[in-house]
Amino acid sequence: MRYIIIGAGAVGGAVGGRLAQAGRDVALVARGPHLAALREHGLRLRVPQGELTQRLPVVDGPGPLGELRPDDVLVLAVKTQDTVAALETWAGAPVAGGGTAAQRLPLVCLQNGVEGCRLALRRFRRVYGVCVWLPATFVEPGVVSAAGTPLTGVLHLGRVPHGTDDTARRIAADLADAHLEAPVVPDVARWQYAKLLGNLGNALEAVSGPVVSEAARALFTRVRAEGEAVLDAAGIAYADAGEQRAARGDKVTVVPLDGAPRGGGSSWQSLVRGTGTIEADYLNGEIVLLGRLHGVPTPLNELLQRLAGEFAREGRPAGSLPVAELVRLADEAVRHGS
Structure with missing residues (x-):
């Protein structure tokens, strides 16, 4: 699976950087000075083990990626107030083999609160909620810190409105290899x-x-x-x-x-x-x-x-x-x- 981190700020950057460190395929979505810094210097993730630099594909939207892959996972890590704009940008992106992202791809809401998941369900068929327990800071453009140890974070994960499936378990397994724990739960809203x-x-x-x-x-x-x-x-x-x-x-x-x-x-x-x-x-x-x-x-x-x-x-x-x-x-x- 390829993880497309929509909003590679504090939490999104920390999760994307840790997944990349674990050998997973990751692309980052950013804008403004952060986008420029990520392209020029890579993602610099400061963690208790030191500073990690990941040179990853960085885009400002789906266009530069061309057709999305059927194995892509969209990770929505923008603030809730920016959710509608992000969903409108990505929902109609074409997927190789036919259909759109909203029809075919899983969308993981890596956000505080519960409204992001509700907004996502209006557009995407497969939505996953996360209870985010991950202390992270946007230090400066291109630089994110995640000061948690021994784990970077704990991310309860499940289908929205309820349930679990193989996709959730595969995502959780990838996160487990990336200094993150992701218990897969059938009632993720209760944790959120x-x-x-x-x-x-x-x-x-x-x-x-x-x-x-x-x-x-x-x-x-x-x-x-x-x-x-x-x-x-x-x-x-x-x-x-x-x-x-x-x-x-x-x-x-x-x-x-x-x-x-x-x-x-x-x-x-x-x-x-x-x-x-x-x-x-x-x-x-x-x-x-x-x-x-x-x-x-x-x-x-x-x-x-x-x-x-x-x-x-x-x-x-x-x-x-x-x-x-x-x-x-x-x-x-x-x-x-x-």
Whole structure:
């Protein structure tokens, strides 16, 4: 199989680089300065074992690849807000022997949240979801770091909406050879929703910095409890904390890497890079949507969704809102119910 990594940023670059290191056929899809750097210098992946450089085919879309191969696996690693554009670009790409990518090829959603999979199912027949547990950072164009050890990440994998198949097991076997563990599960959404609850803190980190102070941790506890109440009201199952600890154990421990500061999570990185967009609409916003559908108030997640969007659109510095002020805004939002 050839893996086409659509969005070779932090997570996509880490998975693509590790697969290439394991001898798998990989092509990267990127744009702008990152595309130029990958073409000129290769993908430089900084991991605890050192820096790995992979010279791989790099394209900006399906055109330069010609007809896609019947054994291609499309790995969608863009942020959810960029999903529709990516799907529109790749769905109609022709596959050797007839048909299109949407008709014939598996699409693996290597993304936070759950909305990417739903969007993909509108266009692709064979969609696979992943619960992404992989600490990675976009360092600079052409350079990605993945600081986890002994494994780079744990990626629960399954068909969407549910089930498993031979393709999932083949992908998992390739990942297992690439410093990644990919348990194949019939209920991948249950793992994705569990990860979503943790990702509700991404916006908090993005606007007010690392969630380390007592006040920040207490606020995140409230935000997560709001999310759990919504999922419970919606009848949506999610893996509990004990099950997650048992599955991950000490398999992915983050260690400092020279020349590759960990920084913050994906939302923090979006603000630092000045992308102008952020994924809060599909993390905190997922809880807001479900809350509205099932009659559960979600003032804290609404607040974080709104603030994160404002920070991204206005180019405000990551972490620049004092935690005390965020807590004040949160208390006010709860009092007013919005």
